[in-house]
Amino acid sequence: MRSPQQPVFKALADPTRRAILKRLQQGSETAGEIAAAFTISKPSLSHHFNILKAADLVRTERRGQHIVYSLNATVLQEALAMLLDFFPPGDSSQEHDGSKTG
Amino acid sequence: MRSPQQPVFKALADPTRRAILKRLQQGSETAGEIAAAFTISKPSLSHHFNILKAADLVRTERRGQHIVYSLNATVLQEALAMLLDFFPPGDSSQEHDGSKTG
């Protein structure tokens, strides 16, 4: 059930990879479509894809000549859960109740 | 208002640093107390402290000879918010309604 989060946090540490995830959030795309949106070379992108796959943040499916990448929201949720875990239960330091008079 | 999240994600990418944050979540500690909990050298820890400070994930206060480190929950919340931002509004893919028949 548990997954080691280290690869996920490593994967999220790079801005290019976060941008890839952000794109995939809008919907699945082929490697080529993603590559067209970035200035770095396709092999470099492919390297980032590998890291995202290793972290299980993206899934792939071959469609003819193309490889379609899609977001695996579950793993992102888990990273989220781990960050949330930093906040003790019942911590309401960031809550507001709307009773502000102004 | 906005803060560049890159240093935060870089900071979170290292397991030692996440462990430090985890400790500080329990309460503030001096550099020495933290160092005692890890096997790596004090200079290495100090390096990690610098990265955490640069990301504004921790704050420091001198108390006599000691430097007290404490968690800055706000920045962690911001990283959290950015991750949450990956999920489109109204996405209920992980929600459950308890109507399972059992």
Next chain:
DNA sequence: TATATATTTAGACAAATATCAAAATAAATG
């Protein structure tokens, strides 16, 4: 099979990172 398109792998390299030992800085105390 040959050719074109899509993507990845291999190999190289520069930059960034994590680590350490030794030296430096800061504060308390004799």
Next chain:
DNA sequence: CATTTATTTTGATATTTGTCTAAATATATA
């Protein structure tokens, strides 16, 4: 001021990371 304790900075080094070009693999189609 000299010494002790706490912490950081410096400088070196090995590893990891991000990037590239060139080559390889996979699929579609003539």
